[in-house]
Amino acid sequence: MDEPTTTRTPGRERLLAAASRLFYREGINGVGVDRILEEAGVTRATMYRHFAGKEALVAAYLESEDATLRGYFADAEAEGGTPTELLGRVIDTIAIDITSYHTRGCPFINAAAEFPDADSPVRRIVTAHRTWFRQALAELARAAGLPDPDAAAASLVLLRDAALVGGYLDGVEVTAPAFVATARQVAGLDV
Amino acid sequence: MDEPTTTRTPGRERLLAAASRLFYREGINGVGVDRILEEAGVTRATMYRHFAGKEALVAAYLESEDATLRGYFADAEAEGGTPTELLGRVIDTIAIDITSYHTRGCPFINAAAEFPDADSPVRRIVTAHRTWFRQALAELARAAGLPDPDAAAASLVLLRDAALVGGYLDGVEVTAPAFVATARQVAGLDV
DNA sequence: CAGCAGGTAGAACGATCGTTCTACGATATC
DNA sequence: GATATCGTAGAACGATCGTTCTACCTGCTG
Structure with a gap:
């Protein structure tokens, strides 16, 4: 069936990478979801499919x-x-x-x-x-x-x-x- | 009825005290101006008369x-x-x-x-x-x-x-x- | 008493916050 | 080739952000 899905979801990885970079560099409350989406090149629906919300992104x-x-x-x-x-x-x-x-x-x-x-x-x-x-x-x-x-x-x-x-x-x-x-x-x- | 000049501007002092307490305890971006005003028992106009804006309050x-x-x-x-x-x-x-x-x-x-x-x-x-x-x-x-x-x-x-x-x-x-x-x-x- | 500052009150502004919505496109299974 | 599934797209939501506005009240000075 399904092999390890490490590269299966590039959206999630790009999202996490962009969020990590922005959270670290500019603070968590200082960056809005829009900034993260723009930086990751991804839209809202994609994010809320992979993460329950912003706080889940912070946790990740x-x-x-x-x-x-x-x-x-x-x-x-x-x-x-x-x-x-x-x-x-x-x-x-x-x-x-x-x-x-x-x-x-x-x-x-x-x-x-x-x-x-x-x-x-x-x-x-x-x-x-x-x-x-x-x-x-x-x-x-x-x-x-x-x-x-x-x-x-x-x-x-x-x-x-x-x-x-x-x-x-x-x-x-x-x-x-x-x-x-x-x-x-x-x-x-x-x- | 004249009190010492220290209490001449209680608004500013109450504002700074409330802001300091909230900024320290909950983070700066985490507290809005409304919270500060409520805690200080002061209205918006009073704050913007004493401080140029939120960032000036942070600086103070x-x-x-x-x-x-x-x-x-x-x-x-x-x-x-x-x-x-x-x-x-x-x-x-x-x-x-x-x-x-x-x-x-x-x-x-x-x-x-x-x-x-x-x-x-x-x-x-x-x-x-x-x-x-x-x-x-x-x-x-x-x-x-x-x-x-x-x-x-x-x-x-x-x-x-x-x-x-x-x-x-x-x-x-x-x-x-x-x-x-x-x-x-x-x-x-x-x- | 008149006039005038300066502090106060509360509504309202546009912008942005995090979140939810419906519609569309790609992929994989039967 | 039809169908189900998942990721994508973009508009729209109510709430809150920091800020500005006008009107009102007070306590001084002349």
Whole structure:
């Protein structure tokens, strides 16, 4: 019958790509559905066939960001090496990410700024992403033998947030070195 | 019947207070002028007499936040003590701030998430605030004799951002201790 | 008391918001 | 080749956006 429908619906993909780009660059409440449709080269009916509404589009955007980051993490783990090396590689990857890709801050933080209701679907995705990231870091810190892995993970989450925000508002040339230096200190990589 | 001049224009003050509360709690694009007017108990004409438009109201909101934070800093300096003590007091003040007042993230970061144009008046206020804060911290770090005061200041700005965001999204009970511990480490207060 | 500002009130503006509607075209199955 | 299905097209909906308008009321100054 039907094989995987990954390329079956180009409309949906173009829609999600355009929405992701616009939501990230201009804020969620700042872009209307019309802008997204125009950018995607698609009409209203197509969008409402693939997504329940604008909020579902926002959710899909954040879900795909989450999937991308989990992919980064899995790739880093697949490369092997000691947990300590892996920790250093995660820090470097974040520095590259804020330099090249996420130059407009953190998608999740920015989204949360516009969605005050903590029970909303959007905020639930943000919370789930952050919980996963902190736990993944805590496991890594534990494997690396850090004295207080949970505290170290909390600090590293803190630092990634700050690096993303700072790269946007202060310029990456100021923020990235400060992030790497502080993070390596927290991770016990530099004594 | 003459009251002090501070209450001479209660309309403007009530307007700014209501706008600040709503902008911070629900996001800027998320609240309409109607909501602000209703909350302030004021009508449209009154608002447009005191402010050029909604964006001017946003600017006034951020300016007042900036003034408040500069006030905190000045108060801490006025208390006297060594630069090192002052540095520690600034860190403690931030921890108290994210615990008690700024529980919905950083007003400036949240605003920047909704204003993509770096040349816009709103973003200029954000930039000015951050520049001031980093320079003030750098002076303090220099006075405290830290080896690389500019780097330390950059890290501390990073950490305050993260603490504000983390307090909102992860809960202050997780974030505040992580912030204090990391910041004291960066500031050379704990060896 | 007359006159005049400045704050207030509420209606109304055009534009845009997110959403729903019906009609049309392409594709795949029987 | 007829038919059912799904994506597409574009108009239209009510609601809300930020802003402007005219009329009214108040408290000063002469």
